[in-house]
């Protein structure tokens with residue numbers, strides 16, 4: 001028998017505690033280990049049975065297996081039933097969900113019911129174009145009666161139920177949606193000056209990547225979103241807020257989840273968003289962000305012409321292994337070399353590196369110089385992002401003066417640099433703040449010795 005606390009220490013995991021819940025955040029990286037645990041009594045008294053059940057679930061155990069050096073980090077995509085395909089049918093009613101269908105699938109479906117391809121295009125335009133954004137059959141003006149009857153018998157329009165919208169003092173709006181299974185996702189609309197408004201969509205409920213500076217990561221992964229659930233976020237944001245914030249011009253896949261962990265549905269949704277007869281976002285203005293899943297990144301660059309952002313956040317493997325556990329699977333050198341190779345043949349394509357600045361962790365001038373070296377030969381822009389604190393976070397914001405000095409080192413090194421300060425902070429709508437924690441949370445990783453004094457929490 002192995003004691004829980006000993007093993008957690010060996011795995012480099014610590015537990016977090018608050019007054020309501022003792023969170024035995026990581027117990028084992030293998031199912032067999034979970035069976036052999038000796039549980040300290042405090043954990044038994046605080047619902048550990050549920051935690052063990054949680055950890056035994058295939059998806060989480062697979063996610064947590066990053067802490068065992070020999071195990072694969074990521075769960076296979078088909079471990080999540082909703083990952084593949086558009087999930088265009090609602091199980092209970094056997095109706096298709098229109099928002100998750102590509103135009104080709106929609107046309108095929110329309111023809112299979114005995115209607116003309118031209119009618120498919122009319123339907124597509126009413127779903128996505130000309131400020132109609134139809135959400136029920138009554139809004140399908142100009143379509144013939146038989147066609148409308150067929151649609152109401154065999155199709156649903158959307159996949160989301162509106163729950164709430166919260167406005168931050170800076171004009172950022174956070175929209176909450178309830179899914180069919182009762183889970184809740186968040187979508188953020190960020191008005192900017194110069195007539196640009198961005199919608200930030202979620203691709204998963206929660207996230208398996210467990211980036212240590214991210215609130216969503218602490219939720220763990222609940223499930224992938226379908227293509228319909230992703231597309232509907234952008235449609236709904238336009239329908240709900242265009243009259244207030246003006247035209248929504250940009251989409252970023254930077255909400256809840258790691259988009260490339262749900263790549264089938266993300267590519268499908270992105271392709272629907274850029275269709276010129278539909279929502280018609282410019283591919284340059286639809287940006288998909290990843291924490292660095294290398295095989296999926298290659299696939300994305302080959303199958304989708306939308307923009308790519310890579311969340312980098314560190315200049316050494318030591319720091320990145322800690323704050324972004326995905327780095328244990330795909331090291332910085334592999335990630336950057338892949339980008340160098342893949343982008344070498346692309347014309348005028350730049351990757352956006354995101355760099356969340358954490359005081360005393362990744363914001364030294366040595367980091368800035370290393371960053372200049374690391375991105376050599378990669379067509380890129382670098383976005384320095386102010387860290388957005390949240391309850392339980394152990395990191396501290398880098399102050400603005402230091403961000404500017406860091407920016408200057410990058411600029412002197414020849415990099416194109418942008419700076420992004422917090423938006424929507426007072427409504428937990430800022431980058432890395434989305435989601436809702438349950439009683440069971442993803443593990444907090446052991447802080448490397450040399451960074452402990454830089455963190456505000458004693459861990």
Ligand code: SF4
Pocket residue numbers: 207208209210211214215216217218255256257258290291311432
């Ligand atoms: S930063 Fe992105 S990839 Fe990392 S845990 Fe948060 S949502 Fe997931």
